[in-house]
Amino acid sequence: MNNALTIPLSPSLDSFDLYQQQVQAIPLLTEHEEMNLAKKLHEENDLNAARQLIMSHLRLVIKIARSYSGYGLNQADLVQEGNIGLMKAVKRFDPSRGVRLVSFAMYWIKAEIQEFVVRNWRLVKTATTKAQRKLFFNLRSMKKTLQPLKQEEIKEIAKELNVKESDVKEMEYRFNGNEIALDYQDEDNEDEVFRPISYLQDENADPVKQLISKESESNNLSALSNAIKSIDERSRYILESRWLNEEKSKTLHELADELGVSAERIRQIEQNALKKLKSLM
Template sequence: MRTIKAFPMLSAEEEYDYAMRLKNNNDLEAAQKLIVSHLRLVAKIARGYIGYGLPQLDLIQEGNIGLMKAVKRFDPERGVRLVSFAIHWIKAEIHEYVIRNWRLVKTATTKAQRKLFFNLRNMKKDSNSLSPDEVNDIAHELNVKPEDVTEMEYRLNGQEMSIDIQHDADGEESYNPIAHLEAETLEPSAYLEAEQDEQLQSTALMSALNSLDERSRRIIEARWLNEKNNSTLHDLASEFGVSAERIRQIEQKAMQNVKKLMLTTN
């Protein structure tokens, strides 16, 4: 991590110049500059997958492969910063690595079950076990059976490690993982990077939403962008006078369009 942080971040002008040199002249030195300046982004994303029980260095290495693929395909003339473009490729490679190597995923054979696997941790409100109502809500949200949610929660909890002080057989403190967690306060460069990324993502999202038809945009906003209380499929089905399945189809298609447009929108 010290080595990664030693590489300087690039300004927008420097990034554009290196990317154009790579695009027009296949300049590998320029490609290297683009890659090493974004290694901290890979490490940041990889930290989000530590809970799956896989080595962090392996997660970072897979993320680096995604970063290299992103650099190879990056077009600076689209007006989008590399950080926004690379996130998709980095996460895609890490996801594939998790699916190939973590035994719990091998039991999740359907697309819905894999969606449950990758989203259950974030959908839980706290570290406590899910209540029956929460199980039903998550099952409905992800279109899986309630028993699938319960089983996956049990398996995920079985892999977790306490971050509090642990004791050996003699009662002595032997391991304290919480002492090694990253500080919540970001360093200035990381804070600026996160702020810029959030601004770019927000601009791209609004542009993508504006391209949707009125009904599709209403569904996406009600389902995902309502901070207080997101609407259910049945709520929107009643509002538009169609079936819940039809609302799900519209939502799925709209989300696909939004994701595609966010990759290309400035």
Template sequence: EEHDLAVSLRDRNDLAAARALVMSHLRFVVKIARGYSGYGLPQSDLIQEGTLGLMKAVRRFDPDMGVRLVSFAVHWIKAEIHEYILRNWRIVKVATTKAQRKLFFNLRSAKKRLGWFSRQEVEQVAEDLGVKPETVLEMESRLSNYDLAYDGTDSDDDDGPSIAPAAYLPDLRHEPSMLIERADNAETERDGLYTALESLDARSRDILQRRWLNENKETLHDLAAEYGVSAERIRQIEAAAMKKLRSSMAA
């Protein structure tokens, strides 16, 4: 059945066949996504990103290659999840180069197994991954550091000392001039947002409203089902609308 569906998609651009292939492999996406639960990111987002990878794989799958879709798709699923994790895991991006990305996903598992690295272990990891020892040490440092919030505290005791930057600045939040300025800014931004939204077509405006502005935000798949298109298409419309919105508000 998988082969027949893939042939129908390739030869006749059969969207029903594409949907059937995606739906039949969603459990596989969930299984892969669960393997990344240790990064502290929403499981639903990991599954959604993995599903986008599956959709890309389905589009590129050739049934005559002699491999199953599940084997072909695993690379695409993991690639989308990896990109999402790298964008969202830390406030400060931890991996920007190809070598750093390779290290990011391999070094965390090695650290769990070995703890702190000795020089010999650093050199061994570098050799195994094909990178320089200095790159391993740099990534280990990035993974060991934590993000310090501007207004956070490093103490579990609320009465204890704080090293957060905000603790050393005067609190101007309740000065009358600041309150008036914030109210004016909020009104200006709100008016600018509504004006920019009116410049969008009805579908784009509806998608942005329900994805970002409503209290109960809807997923890409919810909107895709309602509009009768793929989740990837909804994402494209959303991205284009966001770009136009930013341009309108910056003008």
């Protein structure tokens, strides 16, 4: 197990295959070993015990991360975020509850990866509510075929996930990248008409409202610019690299390698900087 402890928790894209091979070589813990290590961590704050618990469950993170590979994000980034969730799970794991760490950690790993997907995948902009996020992550698995959903299937999915039928339709169109006829009508239900052409008219195009909106946007940009100038240089560089780079934003592990710190540290600096910007604005 000592050799396994040198494996980084933030795999890079160049060495991701090697990372996976190293993780697969780490022996799994028996239930007795796991409980003893968890007790040491829980009762004595034994950090070495925490590291062993984390390392022995890295393969679980890789397995879960693979199930999110359909969103076009780097697998190494997904694993990195999942590892953060695993560390949070290990920190909160209570051995007295009588459950294995694998069962407890799955929730934290999935939550961290899903949050990363939601932040970074452009098609998820419609998923703003909890129900819509559930739709986002379950629609593919709930489809029985690769064919477009029929009206009955749309109703069934909408009812099960507690979302609007229009949300199910829109999410499927976004997943498939389909273009929709401007005057589309559902053949299975003539009473229900989905007409994208109806949404082309801008009912808020009043010139006065437009002027107010532009002035408000200009003020916000000015406030943001002043706020960014007031934070420290490293935090400003991280925010600009992550969110304000028009060509290509940098990932957590790219910035970690560049600045010589861990990805988790980059994440902490980013979150603190965002909070400070919010308070300044």
